[in-house]
Amino acid sequence: MAYVRPVSKTTWYLAKRSYTVHMVQELTSLFVAILAFILLWGIGAVAGGPESYQAFLDSMNSTGMLFVMWGVTVVMFYHAVAWFSVTPKAMPIQRGEEFVPGSLIAGGHYVVWVVLSVIILLLAGVF
Amino acid sequence: MSEIQLVLEILRYDPEKDQEPHFETYPVSCQDDWMVLDAINHVKDHVDTTISYRWSCHMAVCGSCGMMIDGDPKLACKAPVADYAGQTVRIEPLANFPIERDLVVVMDDFMEKLTRVKPYIIRKDEKPIEEGEYKQTPAELKKYKQFTLCINCLCCYAACPQYALIPEFIGPAALTMAHRYNQDSRDQGLAERQDVVATPEGAWECSFAGECSVVCPKHVDPAGALQQLKISTTVQWYKGLIGMGGK
Numbered sequence: 001m002a003y004v005r006p007v008s009k010t011t012w013y014l015a016k017r018s019y020t021v022h023m024v025q026e027l028t029s030l031f032v033a034i035l036a037f038i039l040l041w042g043i044g045a046v047a048g049g050p051e052s053y054q055a056f057l058d059s060m061n062s063t064g065m066l067f068v069m070w071g072v073t074v075v076m077f078y079h080a081v082a083w084f085s086v087t088p089k090a091m092p093i094q095r096g097e098e099f100v101p102g103s104l105i106a107g108g109h110y111v112v113w114v115v116l117s118v119i120i121l122l123l124a125g126v127f
Numbered sequence: 128m129s130e131i132q133l134v135l136e137i138l139r140y141d142p143e144k145d146q147e148p149h150f151e152t153y154p155v156s157c158q159d160d161w162m163v164l165d166a167i168n169h170v171k172d173h174v175d176t177t178i179s180y181r182w183s184c185h186m187a188v189c190g191s192c193g194m195m196i197d198g199d200p201k202l203a204c205k206a207p208v209a210d211y212a213g214q215t216v217r218i219e220p221l222a223n224f225p226i227e228r229d230l231v232v233v234m235d236d237f238m239e240k241l242t243r244v245k246p247y248i249i250r251k252d253e254k255p256i257e258e259g260e261y262k263q264t265p266a267e268l269k270k271y272k273q274f275t276l277c278i279n280c281l282c283c284y285a286a287c288p289q290y291a292l293i294p295e296f297i298g299p300a301a302l303t304m305a306h307r308y309n310q311d312s313r314d315q316g317l318a319e320r321q322d323v324v325a326t327p328e329g330a331w332e333c334s335f336a337g338e339c340s341v342v343c344p345k346h347v348d349p350a351g352a353l354q355q356l357k358i359s360t361t362v363q364w365y366k367g368l369i370g371m372g373g374k
Contacts, residue, residue, distance in 0.1 A: 003225060007223075012291060018337075019288055019338070089354055090355060090357075090358060094266065094270060096266055098269075099269075
């Protein structure tokens, strides 16, 4: 009778460094969720009127929230870089018989990221 | 030509005698241009004739000699002993498959899944042979050629944590074959393959660990194929919503 080797469902990602890195990348999605929650919270506050929006801003200015937002920002950068690095695999672009170099596809995402960030910061009155 | 010393620690399992596998150790003096497969062959020929394993071409084409070499899925015929000089090298059957005997795994699950993705050209409008072949431009060929290089060695399945945890997952090589034919300009079978590909056990079970592409000895890049499948199945879903079926 064939022998089936057991697989640990709780520690498999510790078997190889690449698996561990993969799980860390997967976990960054939790921070995406945190950011989405804060965004929804802010939108809800705006809908609630000036007083509720001011309360939201006051909450965001607390030391704890600043700490959370800096942490989320750092992890989101890692999340974005990890995603952009694999875009050439998911979205290859063929021109004639040749494929566009992966660096151009990933680089295009960085350009769009920077442009959109600048536009949003301009709209927010940062500059 | 100098000699390389290494110790092979080979997994042994005899289903008629053993409750579970164990390891046996074989010191081997290798020529410096040998591959790990040569070292195993040496043991088989001169030390222990009872070892079971698969191999055939010895040139990374047949895909038979995939096995775990020091924890990584590799073709034994493409793994130089020079990389392990002076070391103890653990040789195991491909991970994530049942062990038939020693280094031989049961491949039935993969064969069944490969069949399910219909890895062949499907035509809705078959034309008579007299009308000639279905022509294809070099650019159309280039679109999928990389995926034709798969030799079904199953190293990708042995590297895939998702297949290890969820055996229902169709898996890297079979799904790559589905994508290969979906991308073929001569094929019209995309809709038929969707029932297997666009399911939770299909492309969407892939979490993109990417190890399949790392270990692939033919640089097929199954991880890339599966991400492209996710995009194409999504596009097909939206096309279905607005009443535009796929090819």
